[in-house]
Each structure stands twice: as structure tokens, then as C-alpha cells.
Amino acid sequence: MNKLFKAKGVKKPNYTLTAVLMVIGIFVILGPLYMAIVIAIKSPNEMTNVLSLPSHIQWSNFTKAWNMTDYPQMFLNTLFITVVNIIFTIITNSMAAYAITRQRRKNKFFNLLYYYFISAMFIPFNVIMLPLVKQINTFHMDNVIGITFLYIVFGLPMNTFLYAGFIKQIPTALEEAAIMDGATPFQVFFKVIFPLMKPMHATVAILSFMWTWNDFLMPLVLLSNPSQQTLQLSQYVFQGQFSTNYNLAFASYMLVLAPVLIMYIFFQKYIISGVVSGAIK
Missing domain, CATH: 1.10.3720.10 (MetI-like)
Incomplete structure (x- = not known):
């Protein structure tokens, strides 16, 4: 059976490449959303590092x-x-x-x-x-x-x-x-x-x-x-x-x-x- 697949030129899926692309896609999509949420619940004094979580959630911003x-x-x-x-x-x-x-x-x-x-x-x-x-x-x-x-x-x-x-x-x-x-x-x-x-x-x-x-x-x-x-x-x-x-x-x-x-x-x-x-x- 394996020989038959090889003869027809059928290639196995590259799971490693698929996983890497999925991870990149997740970061590209969820990264900006994470930044938006974090900035929305921060105080202006904590804007030096936009990626860090706030010390206290500022619900008053909303x-x-x-x-x-x-x-x-x-x-x-x-x-x-x-x-x-x-x-x-x-x-x-x-x-x-x-x-x-x-x-x-x-x-x-x-x-x-x-x-x-x-x-x-x-x-x-x-x-x-x-x-x-x-x-x-x-x-x-x-x-x-x-x-x-x-x-x-x-x-x-x-x-x-x-x-x-x-x-x-x-x-x-x-x-x-x-x-x-x-x-x-x-x-x-x-x-x-x-x-x-x-x-x-x-x-x-x-x-x-x-x-x-x-x-x-x-x-x-x-x-x-x-x-x-x-x-x-x-x-x-x-x-x-x-x-x-x-x-x-x-x-x-x-x-x-x-x-x-x-x-x-x-x-x-x-x-x-x-x-x-x-x-x-």
C-alpha cells in the first residue's frame, strides 16, 4: 500500500508545518485582541509596557x-x-x-x-x-x-x-x-x-x-x-x-x-x- 501511494506521488501531510502556521495564525489574530483588552483595563500610568497585565483592573475606563x-x-x-x-x-x-x-x-x-x-x-x-x-x-x-x-x-x-x-x-x-x-x-x-x-x-x-x-x-x-x-x-x-x-x-x-x-x-x-x-x- 505504501508503495502504491509513493507511485502515485501522494505525499504525507506535514504536521509540523501545519502546527507552526496555526500558532502563527493564533498570534496574528489573538495578539492585537489581547493588547486591546489589556490597554482597555489599564490606568494611564501603566502604559510603559502595553503587553503587561495591569496591577488593578480599571473597570471605570468602560x-x-x-x-x-x-x-x-x-x-x-x-x-x-x-x-x-x-x-x-x-x-x-x-x-x-x-x-x-x-x-x-x-x-x-x-x-x-x-x-x-x-x-x-x-x-x-x-x-x-x-x-x-x-x-x-x-x-x-x-x-x-x-x-x-x-x-x-x-x-x-x-x-x-x-x-x-x-x-x-x-x-x-x-x-x-x-x-x-x-x-x-x-x-x-x-x-x-x-x-x-x-x-x-x-x-x-x-x-x-x-x-x-x-x-x-x-x-x-x-x-x-x-x-x-x-x-x-x-x-x-x-x-x-x-x-x-x-x-x-x-x-x-x-x-x-x-x-x-x-x-x-x-x-x-x-x-x-x-x-x-x-x-x-
């Missing part, structure tokens, strides 16, 4: 960071933008992708529309940032509602690309059977196609959540009212003219990171299954 950033209000703003964006992104983007995918071979307009959306993926936000700010101010959309609408629109190119690849795998016979039973186009989509796209809905929801929750640049240039800022934008309060309070800043970073970690702990089953199923499709 209380001060909570108050300085007005965490409850900023959290509600960010949560509203994220949740509304995910709901309307899944509904509207999947509808657009379905119409484009099914019609692009029959109609040149939909084929052109598909490539128009895909081409938008290659345009950096920095290129359109200044004209967008001017336009948003003109239409008085420099608020939470306006930026939520923009997240839905800007996510359309990438989500169209993802949904289109998934919809191609769904047999058209299902739609034809529903139409023969008297279903309208909307009924075909919402009762037949939409439920079949659950794996891709999960993938799009994950990507939309991570993008919206962690985005800093768009709220920075678009939100003009301080009471409507997001959690990421509120971190600016720790940046002084001549110094930065790293202990409070990192405590605030941990507060911002906590909802993401909690969501992953409770929904990791659906996150992993959605990504894997979407990749297989």
Missing part, C-alpha cells in the same frame, strides 16, 4: 468611555442603520438581481444594466465622495435615513453579482409551473424564488452587517448632526490636539466590538452554513 461617547444613542443610531439596511437590501437587491438575471439573455437593456452595476464595483468611494456630499446636502439627506438609503444603493452592485450567480442555479421550470398555476410575477418571486435564496440571503446579510457596522468614512462625510453619529464616528472624542487617551479609547473600542462578538456567538451556526451553502451554489 464607564467613562460609555459616557463620553454617549454610547446608548450612538448604538441605537448604528443599529437602526444596520438593521434597516439589511432588511431592505435583501428585499430590493434580490428583486433587482432576479429581474436582471432572468431577462439579460432576452433583453439587451437588462444585459447592459447588469454590466453597469458590476462596473460600479470598481469605482472607489473616494472618487465620488465630494460630489456625493454636495448632492446629499442639496436633498437634505445628511441624516440617518439618508445614509441608510445610500448603503442600500451602494450595496447593489456587489449583491447583484452574488445573487445573479445563485439565481442561475435555480431551474426556470419552477417558475413556469407557478405561472401555469396562475401565480403573478410577484407571487412567483416571493413564494417560489425568494425562499430558495436563503443561503445567499444569509451571505448578503453578513456582508451588509459587517460593512455597515464597521464603516467610518461614509458617516464621517455625510452625517452633519452630532446626535445622529454612529459608534465608529463617536471614537473621535478621544483624539485630542496634543494627546490621545488610549485607555479610554481602547475601552470604547471594546464596547463597539462587543455587539459583533455577541452576534457571532449566537448566530455562528447560520453564518457558517450560509457562507458555505452560498459558496457551493
